[in-house]
Amino acid sequence: MAFSRRNALKFSAIAAAAIGVTACNKDTGTAESTVSAPEAAASTATVGSGSKAFLPPAKGPRVVVVGGGWSGLSVAKYTKKMAPNADVILVEQRQSFMSGPVSNLWLVGEVDLDFITNDYLQAARENKYTYFQATVVGVDKVGKTIQTSNGDIDYDYLVLAPGIDYDYSQWTTDPAEELRLKTEYPAAFIPGSETMTLRSKLQDFEGGNFVMTVPGGNYRCLPAPYERACVIADYFKREGIEGKVILLDENAGITIKADGFGSAFKELYGDIIEYYPANKVEKIDLEKKMVYTEFEEFEFADAAFYPHVRGGKLLEVAGVSKDSPFNKHEANIDPFTYEVIGEKDIFCSGDVRPMGFSKSGNTANTEGHYLAKVIAGRINGTQVKWESPLTVCFSAVSMSPVHGISINAGYKYDAEAKAFGFTGVAMNEEWRDKVGTNNGKGLMEWAKGMYRDMFA
């Protein structure tokens, strides 16, 4: 898999952008954003000084959305659409957007980097809100202010949508070992450098066992680890690499689209993918390059270890998290309004939600549409009826052309069980022949539609 010159150029542009986030102002000696478009508000504030962010005064009720992922982008765009008098600010720490969906295909060169990256400034310009590039480091719930790396911002309504963080505590409590796991064998389930590292690993891979793990709990994107096993096996096959994909699954079996993935593992990659269900990783020996489960031990030439997930750390900092039945530190919210329990006007959405919805982009996007209605309803004084998020998820099982499988489902609340379950499930697990290539085309069209919905 050769890097195209175009991709190499795009890579360096992104790297340069990431490095160039702040530059020292020679005259004042303070940090200053290098972004100059009007929507990207710069600031000369010093962290922790209590200085206000350098922003024009709000002309209407201010809605601050933290996290420019699938959830935050959708909330920001549609709140502004439904409450045009609101002053909507999207606070995101990154300078450009990288998608999780379709990133598995980029790992093996099936799509260009262009396909999975996007421009926050464009989204802000097109949709008339402000993109403020900063990291949120604190929330003053009484004073209704957030503290960011570029100054403080007051809010009337606050949405926290920071996505997931990793919880390595089942594998190690030693920070040095956790750091090595994160740096040397990243999970690549938080898009960005981790994804780039995994792609480089595959490019350099010369053979042997490539070990990957599937965590328990409600982890980010149930099908994605199985999709990734398929695309990597496809790549080994195509490139003639004498490698095995060892997939160690903490769950009793494939957690979703089991027939589709199970048959692809057997029929397409019988000699490449070794799938081990109910194999919870107990120990990883980085010196010996060995993984130990309760039943087996595996040597690895390289690996991507996906640990349990937890709610983004910002929730803990803000004091709005609780352990859910699935994961630690998820949002402590009313599941129908997304409002933080006991905290008026603060909402949490996306993968941080404690409800057992699929942690997927489509879910976060449709939920974002609904939450925008809730917030616009508060501003406009109208009542909003609960709407289920929708999980539409295509997964690739082989490349060139992409063959895929899909699931489409909503959710309903079971008052007796006090839990949500799937409703209206439509599965298409046929990856063979024309049905499979149509699902592959569906995957690409779905992604383009989602990008249009969030950015255009």
Ligand SMILES: Cc1cc2nc3c(=O)[nH]c(=O)nc-3n(C[C@H](O)[C@H](O)[C@H](O)COP(=O)(O)OP(=O)(O)OC[C@H]3O[C@@H](n4cnc5c(N)ncnc54)[C@H](O)[C@@H]3O)c2cc1C
């Ligand atoms: C490999 C892979 C494949 C996937 N495949 C699919 C798929 O096929 N279909 C599908 O629907 N979903 C898929 N997903 C899942 C999907 O990407 C997530 O469910 C979705 O991104 C969740 O949206 P979110 O807004 O909650 O979090 P994110 O999209 O992660 O966004 C969170 C944002 O918050 C920002 N942030 C965090 N903390 C702070 C802070 N303190 N200050 C400022 N900004 C902050 C982060 O930088 C990030 O941009 C996949 C994910 C991966 C990784």
